Amino acid sequence: MSAMSGMSGTGERIWIDPARIRFRQEEGGLLAASWDGRNGTVAARLLFPITHTDSAIWIGEPTGEEWGVLLSLDGMESASRAVLEGELRLSPYLPRIKRITALRRQLGQFHWEVATDRGPFAFQTGPLYEAVTAMPGGQRIVTDACGQRFLLPEERRMNGRTGRRLAKWL
């Protein structure tokens, strides 16, 4: 089964079989794929980038033409999977906070220093009730003054010190 119809309506949704698609990274760093007779540079993005990070992955031409959607990564060849996962960490670019090294309040403005999976960042937000949005599943999105977003995992996934820093204000 290379593809199957899964959606009725105006357009047929194409589900991509993870076992049949191959991903590779081109020399210039771009993602390329070969599947069902197609081959070339592709764009990949998670359709649920926060709540389902390993399923519902849109694959298509960089110009926007859809190839199809990968419902899961199960059964995908390991090298392909690693390349795809690397790409998905960048699209959308949403650094995941691993540790809060400082969180200071200075008259309504909060100054954050965090360690993320993409390295250290320092940023500033407004009041936390506006800057931190709860997502389904307990994760939270922190939006800084420039609109840059960071993913704040559930409290139980963070170390005690980070939890205490957060609990002081949130």
Next chain:
Amino acid sequence: MAAKMESRLTAYGTAARLREKAGLTDVLAQWSTPLSETGVSEPRTLVLRKHSLDVQGPNGELLRSIPRSLSSGAAVRETGGGAWLELSLTDGTKIRLAMALLSGIRELTAIAERIGQWAKEASDSDGESANGSAEPASDAGQAEAGAARPAGRSLRTAMSKRLRVLSGLLRYAAPYRKPLMLSGAALLIGVGLEALPPYLMKLMIDGGVLGSSQARFAGLIGMLLAVYVLQAAFQVLRSSISIRIGNRMISRIREDMFDKLMRLSVRYYEHRASAPFIGRIQYDTSSVQSFLSEGLPQLLAQLVMTGTVFAVLLLIDWRLTLWVLCAVPLCGLAAALLWPKMRSLMNRTWNVQFLLQKYIGDALQGVRVIKAFHREEEEKARFGYWNESAVARVIEQQRWSQWLQPGFNLAVSGGIALVWLVIGRQVIRGTASLGTLVAFTTYLSMFIGQLRWNLSLVGQANTSIASADRIFELLNTQEELPEPAKPVPLADARGEIAVDRVSFGYEKGRSVLEDFSLRIRPGEKIGITGRSGAGKSTLLQLLGRFYDPDGGSIRIDGIDLRTLATADLRRHIGIVFQETFLFDGTIAQNIAYGRSGASPMEIMEAARLARAHTFIERLPYGYDTLVGERGVRLSGGEKQRIAIARALLLNPPILLLDEATSSVDMETERDIQSALETLSEGRTTIAIAHRLSTLRNADRIIVLDRGTIVESGTHDELRARNGLYRQLLEAREEARELEEAVP
């Protein structure tokens, strides 16, 4: 082949570096970003040289160099939350060179354009031109990483902000200088009077009761009564001044807040719930008011009182006073240790209360959906969750507070018992009088009482400063659409519109319009159509200056919208939105919304032209019918016609119609269409429509797709072509046939 090219690139880079070392700098532009091409927080600098493009690492080391002869173009590839700079090579290979955060995308776009031009010049001249002139390195290319940047940079000090909050509050007090000075004088006299009774008691005990002098005792009682009466009188005077001034100041603050809310751009509200603003205007100002009108004068009074009582205590027995004073720093230390905890608890409580307010606002706005989907129980549970969270936080906060008071009382009682012990022994030995003992312990109770008061007032002051902080945070919000200092007047607009190379996105990194240009003649009727998300409504929002473009300009009669006063601009533009909003009030009030002085005749005429008069005049209360909040008592078509009447009454030279007939049936559409024909006569009209029949009479129809114009012409011209317009038209006709086929 790519590997071969890679080695060529690196070798070329080494040569470029050598040239640089030799002083032959040929930098045309450069750009820095805090992110690597793989999105890791690691700085990269792109150096555009005459013959190559270099990528440098965090320490300036050369990571990659691409010869100009191999480059064919550059593009910005946006990903949610950032963007890559993608370089195209002549063999078709693409290279991700670096990544920018949202705050750096504008600079990234600028450098991409510069690189594109640089590559194009190379290909135009078939390789490299040895005589090409070197341009100076562009400082503008140095990207500022924005707020999100790798850790380590210094933070601005909070002092200036704190001072700004306090000076902001004082600014509101400035107009009431004289009454405040009067209040201050009353305060000082009142404090002096309050300090007298214990001393009079000492005199009564030592010279009246113990001295057995009836006349002296009666005189002292008389003095005591007089002191109490005067004390009460000054207190009333001071309170009345404070209450009046406090309330006036708060009224001014509320006015300023609302004024600010009105001036803030639409974008400000896009990511914010509206309900908590009610809380800010109501509760934050109340908190500041109670502090300004009661707390602050009391705090000052208590401070003066504390100083006075302390001076009297020193006079009575300075040694004992100093012993007692040793306890004060301990109390201060305890307060200093407890305060951060209290501050944190207050913040946490406020956060949950904000979310509770936000939830209630959401639920009330969506009450129809809740009922339609029968989700009342689930919503009650959600409310319960937020309500319980808020209660839990308040309990947590109050639990801490409950220990403060008894702890302090215990310390006070212990201190007084100590004084009784020390001076009581002196009285027994005859080295001190009984009056001294009574006076000292009374003054000491007063002194410690003052400290306790001061402590609670400091708590109140901090709550109020936090509220003032939120108030000033709103008042100091930078306006995205600033009013020009010297606006260009627009007397009578002819209605010529020029959209020149406009780029715009609601969110950084996601463009809706890209390099968009359009010229509209005065009085021209323009129809705009296209698929959903093509940028049609966005164009209208920009024309109405609800947003400013990220790049390019929009001009009316040759004047840039950014140089016009907003009021002047809106006077010349009438807008009918897709979603009609009616205010809670009468139909007449809603029609006359844009012209408060409109006469009943004018309102009726506008309604007639908008084909709204028939249904209005059939209503029992006619034009005085209350439409209710959000116009719930009217149908979509009726509300739409009121909105058209509202625009008609304004009589603007430019008219913007955003899907003005989207929510009505065909018969009503025809009716409204005819109203719109009337409305657009002699005006520059830009109408968005999915129903292409409504655009049939437009002078020109613009077809948008993904933020750019893909077709332009009259209905007949576009129909004759085999383009997007025709596709949309056929799809529409198909849908209509289907609609008609359904019995």
